[in-house]
Amino acid sequence: MKTIYKKLLILLLLLPFSVLAQNTVGGTVLDKASGQPIPGVNVNVQGAANGVSTDFNGKYQLTNVKRGDKIVFSYIGYMNTVVDYVAQNSLNVSLEEDANQLKEVVIQVGYGTVKKKDATGAVTVLTSKDFNKGPVTSADQMIQGKVAGLQIINGGGSPGEGATIRIRSGSSLSANNDPLYVIDGVPVAAGGVEGSRNPLTTINQNNIESISVLKDASATAIYGSRASNGVIIITTKKGKAGDMQINYNGNFQVSEITNKVDALSSTQFRDFVTANGTAAQQALMGAADTDWQDQIYRTAIGTDHNVSLSGGSDNIVYRASVGYANLNGILKRDNLERTTMSANVTGNFLDNHLKIELNNNTSLINSNYSNRGAIGSAIRFDPTQVVRNADGTFFQWYTSPTEINQLAGRNPLSQIEQQNSFGTAYRSIGNIQTEYKLHFLPELKAVANFGYDQLSGRSFGNTEANFLNGLAGSGFNNTYEKTQSRFNKLMDLFLNYNKKLESIDTQLDVTGGYSYQDFRESFYASNFNFQSNNTTVDPNFPSRINLQSFFARTNISVADKYLLTLSYRRDGTSRFTETNRWANFPAVALAWKLNEENFLKDVESISTLKLRGGWGITGQQDIGVSYPSIPLYLASNTAAQYQFGSDFYTTYRPQPYNSNLKWEQTTTVNAGLDFGFVNNRINGSVDLYKRTTEDLLLYTQNPSFFGFSNFDNYNVGTIENKGIEIAAEVIPFRNDNFEWRIGGNVTFQDSKITKLTTTQPNTPGINIGGYEGATGNTIQNHQVGFAPSSFYVYEQAYGVDGKAIDGVYIDRNKDGLITQQDKYRFHKPAADVFYGFNTSVTYKNFDMGMNWRGSWGNYNYNNVDSSKGFYNSVLIRNTDLSNGVENLLETGFQSNDTKRFESDYYIQDASFVRLDNVSVGYTFNQKDKASSLVKMTLSAQNVLIITKYEGLDPEISGGIDGNLYPRPITFTLGLNVNF
Template sequence: MLSKLTIYGIIVQSLFLTGLLAEDSNAQVDNVKDVYLKVNLNDKTLGEALTLIEFSTGYRFTYDKQKVNLNRKINIKASYQSVYDLLVSISKNADVRFRQYNENISVTSYVDKNFHNKAVDVAQEFTIAGKVTSYEENEPLPGVSILIKGTSTGTTTDLNGQYKLLVPENATLQFSYIGFETQEVTIENQTELNIELKADHEQLEEVVVVGYGTQKRSDITGAVGVVNSKEFEDEPIIQVGQAIQGKVAGVFVAQNSGAPGSALLVRVRGTGTVNNADPLYVVDGNPNVDPIDLVPEQIESIQVLKSASAAAIYGAQGANGVILITTKQGKAGKSKLNINFSQGWQQIQKHLPMANATQYATLYNEGLINAGDAPIYNDPGSLGVGTDWQKEMFQVAPMTSLSVSASGGSESSKYFFSTGYTNQEGILVGSSFDRTNLRINSSHKISPAIKVGQNLSASISNTESIEEFYFAGVLARTLTANPEIVPRNPDGTFGYSTTSLNSVNPLAYVTFNEDDTRRTTLNGNVYADITFLKDFVFRSAYNFNITYSENIDFVPTYFLAVGQENTNATLAESTRRILEDSWANTLTYSKNLGKHNIEVLAGYTMQESTQKYTRAYGAGLPDNSSTDENLRYLDLSTQSPSVGGNGGSYGLLSYLGRTNYNYDDKYFVTVNFRADGSSRFGKNNKWGYFPSFSLGWKVSNEAFLQSASWINNLMLRGGWGTLGNQGSLPNYAFTGLVTPNINYVYGVNQAVFIGQAPTGQGNPDLKWETTEETGLGLDFLAFDGKFSAAFDWYRKVTTDMLLQVPLVGYAGVQDSPYVNGGSVLNNGIELMLGFENTTPSGFTYSVSVNMAHNKNKVLSLSNAGTEIFQGVSFIGDANVTRVGDPIASHWGWQTDGIFQTQEEVDNHAFQTSGTAPGDIRFKDIDGNGIIDADDQTIIGNPWPTLNYGMNGSMSYRNFDFRIQLQGVYGNDIFMGLRFRTEGSNFFNYTQRVWDERWTGPGTSNNVPRVNTNDPNNNMRSSDYYLEKGSYLRFRNIQLTYKVPSAVFKNTINMSVYGSLQNAITFSSYPGFDPEIGTNDSSNPLYVGIDEANYPVPRIYTLGLKMGF
């Protein structure tokens, strides 16, 4: 934002000050005692006298017309005398006094107490110098107008914000700059004066990126959310999605995992498809950038295109919303060097209460007895407390970040360079992430008509992963580990259980399983802008994203327990190479014709994506390969060698256009059109066409509201548009596929022949998923920009959803074909409120609230069956997508307490032959007297009915304080972890089972009896697993202290800061963390399920920033 204001300021201020003699005023002007003239002032008014003197001498008189009576009569006969003597005579005639400031002479009345006793006074002059910077970002401001009040004498700041000016004593200087509040300062015997100008939100017209161009924020007619870097700087975040969490209404963000470097779940205005529902990320005009590659410290601003009318310019790629990211650019002026170092410490937010060794052995014996088996622990009490595996596996993990950036340049060439390093250890032993990054942005104005530039980014990251989710994950093993196992024996070997054969030492498991990924990326663009015929700009940009990743999965020989050993060391290596590039060419015409303002954009883009995946596996590596990495090569494997791989490419050709028109800054129209042709569709439906339009009425500019000066902006908005999506469609779904190298066995001798077989049935009639959206909105700004509000309503329908139809086995193909067979409705409302103010004492504060409600409903699933299920290991189907309910609704049986007596069992619908008192009672939904699959129903909703965020800040003198709260309301979590911790036979139990299990009639109606065989299938998918997912979290609390620049003689800007992220969470959820995203980023139906997900940590951070 400041970079745009800087450019505007230089241009406008230079033109303005041309007429104000805006140069350094070092030349002396003659003293009034040394200038002589002869003028007749007989029978003249004071005003006429002053005009005659100005005409004769070149002096300029300044005065306040309300205080100085210019009609006073003067009678002074003509005589040759000094101006000084003449002014003395006028003073006596008109009761005024004079003071000379160079060529300017101020006039005041006698009653003005601030005037000197002398009738005529000549102010003494001296030189004052200093620097003008922005208060918000402490950056130098070039082109600031500096005037001596009451005169036309002044100067402007240079490219580094520096100025020097000859001023009279006791003068008042006025500092003014477009987009900032004018400031007046009276000089008092000082030769240096540094000024900080605050942004003026009333005159500030923020320019935001809207896709292939920019618009003034107040002129946008679509729904666009904006987050500037100031709102997330210095927060300990790794991914860009964390920067917008809780800050943009209508954008739902959840961390899929708290593991270092893990991905986020981001949904814009709900989920409209069972395919890939992630938004499109565009960085500096470069589409399809993976958000994991973005470094928050290098981001200037983030724009979220929420409505179809705003995102339609991206057509087939914008159905799930578009997130536009602008990275930092160089600014004209002195080169700057910035260093930001932070050190953080992460810890688990809470531990889950689990049974100790004595309790576990008691429960295990009880479960065996209830199953009709003999107990195995003779004296559970002798085991004591045992091992608290959470204390062994969770750690206080360091998190270090260092970034260094340099920027600067001239009006013709600017540069921004940034490099950084981040290292994040995981709070679970065995997990870590580190990233080294580099960014080089520059722009060069070759001539007044030609500008070229590039935005380049590179990163190398290393991820040490542990198995997550599912019940074989490290966290699940941690919670369910037998507490009688010791982490290590006295000889250093790992402890193991001799009683619970499948209960594994989780510390040993992490140690023996290595899963490391190294990822190298290079992305960016090069571009050229050519301006011609004054109103036309042609832009050509080549964008590219290159990714190379290598994964090594090594498992040595080990022994964890009886039945839990690996006798052959294995090694799996895989590589993935992805190249995505695009070429975009646009032509923009802009013209202002009186009250008519028009901008027309037309262009085309060509995109191609190619990827190749290769994998090799081998077993039987040398036993000592566990300690000698030089022996970890596939050539050394002796068993089960295998290789495999795949690859493919697809292309997208697009034509796009947009027209923006407004009349008299009151009535606005935006029309978009895009046509996309994809190689993933057959010739019948290769092209998709996506139009949109939006209207705006800036009511605040109407004549009937001009008297309401307290209203700064009132805009009514409305729009309609369509968007496309090809989801996760394979490259060749439109045609049949044949797989080579298939083994066929023929004849009596069972000879093996190599052949080919059809594995996929194509559908040449496949076409684009299409999302149609209608929306209305309102933007409001009042009280000199202090109060702001925005409201949006939308209705979004996705049709022709791409689905796979299961085929019967005799169809002769392995993979199900794709069809267009479903529709989904999302409708909702969004509200944002904000207030900011600065008191006379300089105390600045702000608060903002945003909230959004979205309702999701499947309208049809034609041609693809009536239900799409998502299963959970061992439990069964836990989520379902079906007509009339939200996507991925929780699915299962409804429970009705615990059977207390055999009579209750006998009088209820039949469940199983082994059902007994103490088991869960399931509801007979269809009333047929049998509990079966037909009694399953919708039991919960994984999607919140309300997402909200609250952000506050306070600033006084050198202290800045920020706080952010974020939460959700109304969703349910399927706590699948309970299958292992409350119902399985050899795993440890939660403390809840110990405290609340059924042990006899009337003892419990919440937790069933312990039974190692579970004859009633108590652990089937049901609302027994369901918990409320609502929460309110103190997402970030941060305090910053700016060290006074005078400490370093204005050569260094330094600030220190401390933050606490995820400080407090208010929630009834009994698991680790209610922030549950998806367990499979490629499957949008796997949401709201907690299978021992890696918890989000609490983070303490201290940091130091220095600018030179």
């Protein structure tokens, strides 16, 4: 009995110490990347029942914690964090996004969302951590090289430069091949207006939360007539509940030219003219040594600043931002100034049965367009001449002491300094969307989305009189102005029913509705000539296009293993007559989650294994004109006005039309596999596709001439695209302090015309692709059995020394003559393979990354060499001289006939590997404020390129290299502050 009492006494004495050991700990949980608090994070003691969740400010308080306990912080979309408790009173934690989990959350699709694991189509989703770093100014630059099947070719190195964007090669010959862009639920116009460079620069890249790329018809058919070339859905950032968060993101940029065209130096030029020129031509040479490319290019400076505010309560959240960028181009006087504003408010009312969301993105862009003609002139202009004469005027070629030689080339710097061109562009994209879940049937919600896309732009400028008229001129010779506006209105009305049928373990998601879009456009241009005191005007040509649609989609998931998607859209367009106005676009897709089957469910190394298959039809009616199928008379532009005395009068002319014009339709078959192994540390996808476009829309020559035009729009044939896309990501190593990621994608593609119902006289197929040097001639051709835009050329003859023989070509048809019938198709501009590779390393507070990109099997026509690489390109006249390129010295070409221009000698391999971006960043620890973040980043853009191509840059859209605005290397110092 005494023993029992002793034990009870000891237990009572120890009890207070045991109670005292049960501590309380609190703190804040933040997003590691943004520093924003995360509400709803689960905070638990490992192996125990006690746990809490963070509030809307990311704060928590956990009781009954003992020294030595492990506290687990977990939240969907983030990697779990485990912290040892050592009796601290405060414990702040930053959670890092888990890209693999995020891909399993939700992705944007037409008129709704779907979990990535339940997606049946070919869809790629990129979020902020996937985006390219560095001096990007538009959405396309953020994802370049990151998506299999998506090829983006920038138009050059000017700030805010536009790009050619193709998903799976494009599906048309001459109709619009751009993908459909949807911004916060509003389908927007891909084209710009006067005064704008790239319409995508109107969306501030710092406001973009995610970008979804929809590639196959099963994913895009719900968008119907505008989705034949894929869909890119841009979702902007939204507010989060909690205290106001302020974020600043800015950078400072320095750009330098790294490569110039191989024009003849002043020494090479003197030697050439001395050896080959006439006495009169030799006498024209000056005594200077001028590198005209150095004269027109500069070191360019740029800055970009962005501030955002976000926060909210349980029911209403908001985010607003303002941005300002001022970017100089490497071509002197080239400048882009952009101001952007955005606002988003989301409210939940009536016990979360009513949701109202308002979005707006507005931008104002001012541009100073430096005369790009100076780029070509810097190659052509005589390098032995001075930049300015002794009196300070620009050196020019003159026919008399006061009259400039109008046939001669112009001083490149004078083109920049004496020709002024400016632009302003305004764009506003907005919508209000309401969702109401019925109180008596909460599985059913009604959605109304009203949106708009408004663009207006103005370009204007003038030319100094002495640029045109010589020393006698003063002031301005002429001024011009162009204005353009576009307005797109949208109304979407649809119902969505989403219910889990427990009895049969099936998830049912059904959507159906109506869409209305109205597009209006107007244009105005005028030109005033000071000498004649005349003003010529291009009258306003207002146009209107209307699209109306009915759509439906059903998603069915059985046992979370077997997935079915059915969609249908019926579209009507005002572009076609009543007979052909409406078209139907169905699609079906199936998926099977193999990893959820019993025979694989317990295999721990397999995280994801899903087979997909889909079929669907999409349409195309965007051929660049509003009324292609009805007879119209249009007012003539300034070039066709009739003059009586000093007055100009507008004439009216009949327009070509084709009342039989109908929809271009694209049928896509897709098979895919999504995979993930070792807890998704190895993950990716493989897709095989075949896309067939019938009734191709093409603006081409009439089969038989009639009316007032021998060109019109026709449905002319069929094109077939097929390919394989592979994308993968690997995380070789990851722990609390270190993570290494490797990602890559590769696309194999092939396109071929399988049917053409029209050809041009005396030509097999349809000739396209004009070039400099032989006006009216072409270098490319569409023909059955070949890739679109294949090069159509003469076969160059070579001597035993391997050198091209001037003016000698192969008689391919053996008729003893060299004629058009000896031309053949030789390579193509489109790549056989293109790919992207990226890697990133995070060590404690440091992060580093690089992005590579390349293509193989693409060829260019080197129009710089063909137009400036022969004797007459230098020795044209006895009144002036023009420079050439070093290729002239290699070939010794003298002939100036069309055959030399169209020789396969100038078709060159343009395959390349490019190091797009290298970046390193450091995040500073902020101990005084748990929610603050300071990060600095240093990056270099357009670092390195490896290629055999002899031109300035192998990355050319369309394959005809007429001298590109050089892409500079850009160094950027960035700062991101969140508090």
